[in-house]
Amino acid sequence: xxxxxxxxxxxxxxxxxxxxxxxxxxxxxxxxxxxxxxxxxxxxxxxxxxxxxxxxxxxxxxxxxxxxxxxxxxxxxxxxxxxxxxxxxxxxxxxxxxxxxxxxxxxxxxxxxxxxxxxxxxxxxxxxxxxxxxxxxxxxxxxxxx
Numbered sequence: 305x306x307x308x309x310x311x312x313x314x315x316x317x318x319x320x321x322x323x324x325x326x327x328x329x330x331x332x333x334x335x336x337x338x339x340x341x342x343x344x345x346x347x348x349x350x351x352x353x354x355x356x357x358x359x360x361x362x363x364x365x366x367x368x369x370x371x372x373x374x375x376x377x378x379x380x381x382x383x384x385x386x387x388x389x390x391x392x393x394x395x396x397x398x399x400x401x402x403x404x405x406x407x408x409x410x411x412x413x414x415x416x417x418x419x420x421x422x423x424x425x426x427x428x429x430x431x432x433x434x435x436x437x438x439x440x441x442x443x444x445x446x447x448x449x450x
Contacts, residue, residue, distance in 0.1 A: 336366045336422065344413070344435065344443065345375015352377075352441040360448045363425045366393070370420045373413035379435050379443075381411045386431035386447050393422040410436070425449040 343355035353375065361367060373379050387407035395402040395411075397419050411419050428449045435443035 334366065336368050339367055339369045341418075342369060342371045342381075342445075344371065344373045344379045344381075345377060347374050349376075351375035352438060352443055354443055354445060357445040358448065359445070360450065361425050363428050363449050366422070366424050368420055368422045370418050371411060371413075372418040373416050375416075377438070379413040379438070381413075381433065382409070382436055383431055383433035383447065384409065385429075386425075386433065386449075389427040389429065389431070389449075390423040390425050393424070396420040396422070 339359055339361075340356050342359075343353065345351045346353045359369070371381055387409070390407055392404050392407045395404065395408065398417070407423075411421070413419070431447045431449070433445050433447060
């Protein structure tokens with residue numbers, strides 16, 4: 305009979321450990337890495353300037369990418385394959401947060417400003433991004449997820 309309380313105690317400890325395991329497991333939305341800012345255009349009139357042509361990431365890590373439009377053009381940032389293969393935590397515009405259920409198709413800048421996207425790459429691969437209609441002006445790049 306003395307084994308029964310010990311058995312229940314052991315089972316209770318195991319159940320408690322199982323219930324707390326996800327909380328102590330790796331939380332992907334912690335320890336964010338801020339990527340180099342992707343700047344589109346300059347205030348000096350070079351509307352086709354791109355600060356980062358290539359970004360290298362690790363799958364399963366949490367990142368923030370700030371994309372800033374400084375030029376006078378409208379910029380539509382598109383990376384459809386990449387966007388399909390990431391988990392988006394939030395998109396931040398002027399300190400206002402958007403928490404999507406899926407990734408956006410594009411991020412469009414009608415004026416100068418910054419959009420930040422917090423995400424976790426879920427698949428490895430090489431992805432292209434571009435600014436719609438300005439690809440021939442060199443406004444393209446690559447995102448590599450290892």
